[in-house]
Amino acid sequence: MTTQTSTPATAGKPGFQLPKWAGSFGFQIIAALIVGLGLGLLAKYTGSTKTNPNALGATLQTIGSSYVSLLQTAVVPLIFTAVVSSISNLRAVSNAARLAWNTLLWFAITSLIAVLIGIGLGVLLQPGAGTGITQQAKYAGKSGDWWAFLIGLFPKNFLGLGASTTVTDGVATTAVSFNVLQILVIAIAVGIAALKVGKAAEPFLNLNASALAVIQKVLWWIIRIAPLGTVGLIGNAVAVYGWDTIGSLGKFTFAIYVGLALVLFVVYPVLVRSHGLSIKQYFSGVWPAVQLAFVSRSSVGTLPLTQRVTERSLGVPRAYASFAVPLGATTKMDGCAAIYPAISAIFVAQFFGIQLDFSQYLLIALVSVLGSAATAGTTGAVVMLTLTLSTLGLPLAGVGLLLAIDPILDMGRTAVNVAGQALVPTIVAKRQGILDEALYNAPRNGDPFSDDVVDTVDAAPVDASLDADGGAPAGRELAGAKA
Helix, strand or coil, X not given: XXXXXXXXXXXXXXXXXXXXXHHCHHHHHHHHHHHHHHHHXXXXXCCCCCCCCCHHHHHHHHHHHHHHHHHHHCHHHHHHHHHHHHHHHHHHCCCHHHHHHHHHHHHHHHHHHHHHHHHHHHHHHCXXXXXCCCCCCCCCCCCCCHHHHHHHCCCCCCCCEEEEEEEECCEEEXXXXXXXXXXXXXXXXXXXXXXXXXXXHHHHHHHHHHHHHHHHHHHHHHHHXXXXXXXXXXXXXXXXXXXXXXXXXXXXXXXXXXHHHHHHHHHHHHHHHHCCCCHHHHHHHHHHHXXXXXXXXXXXHHHHHHHHHHHHCCCCXXXXXXXXXXXXXXXXXXXXXXXXXXXXXXXXXHHCCCCCCHHHXXXXXXXXXHHHHHHCCCCCHHHHHHHHHHHHCCCCHHHHHHHHHHHHHHHHHHHHHHHHHHHHHHHHHHHCCCCCHHHXXXXXXXXXXXXXXXXXXXXXXXXXXXXXXXXXXXXXXXXXXXX
16 A cells, blocks of 8 residues: 655745845845935935924934834843843952953053044044134033043932933923943942852842843844834934035045044954954954944944844953943943044134144043043033043034034944944953954854844843853853963
């Protein structure tokens, strides 16, 4: 007796499938950039403006702002739980202080290189000369202040939150904000205290690690819809600002982006290569985070993805990356705190006909290297610029001239910031002998989410000392670091 097995008619004839590259995160972001650009131009040329957007313009604005709000919602619990967890992971490491010192040192070295490039371009390109602008806009916003920075280190409440109320046409509106630097201080204090308490703090550290895993899972979901947010963010930027807005400040915009390109595509590759690492692997690993930073204009909002690619693509141990990347997201800003204030200060001096001497150029470099921490959790590059201008005694009215094109510049600045935030931990890990070079050199597929697995934290009670894959204690990864 012969038994026949029926086969569906469709067997062996698979339906239409997209190419593998079309499903990658990088391709989706690029496609969203193109779509957003097209929709933004359509909105602009159909009459949409910043104050009176049409239906398409309002839709793009809503999509973009909603996506940024989603990212910002998880920032406070993310930073707190990530820093506490990172400190607890470093408890078994004898050279944790050396890792921290080397991280800060390389933050300063790369910032110094970036600010010197900015000064050189400002002197060479003369961006403030012959702009044709006659209006000397007044600036009445927040200014950088060293004393305010020191006072701001002391939290006014446990969450580092603040609230401000404005009254418009008899209607009061209250906005809640957070100070990233204060949250960082609180988290460091709590983490160190937990280590000092010892065994009694284990339940707290386990709870913190579990909370971190949950928060990160939610953030992965948010980041996965980044292409949709990209359409809104880029579309709104084009519809509101367009290319005509930067026309009178074209030389200044050009100088900023040349400086950003030199740092991202020359300085960083040189540093990568000088440490014996592949430039191609560095860019293929960090690129998803750079793309998200470009469209979201938020280093802190990009933090989860930056940390993910630093650990899983660049091979930096989680115990160290979970400390260095959050720290870098608040204090490591080669774009916002080095290139931008250097070129902008020179622009303002040239615009107002003020001659800078050598000592003032040195002061620009000093403020840029030390000042990025003073802007953490505030308004980033704008406050950094006012801090630089105030220190040099230059007119703050110059800030008002540059505010119109700030969003256009901020995209490039944030992308460079994030690239540097992933670069420094990679360099330090390599120098200390703790970099997983096999993982660094592994083939990429363009999708930072392809290696999603059910971690130990998802399947069992969390031991804060375990690494991402539930293996050996995270501190053990660093035990062999060079003294």
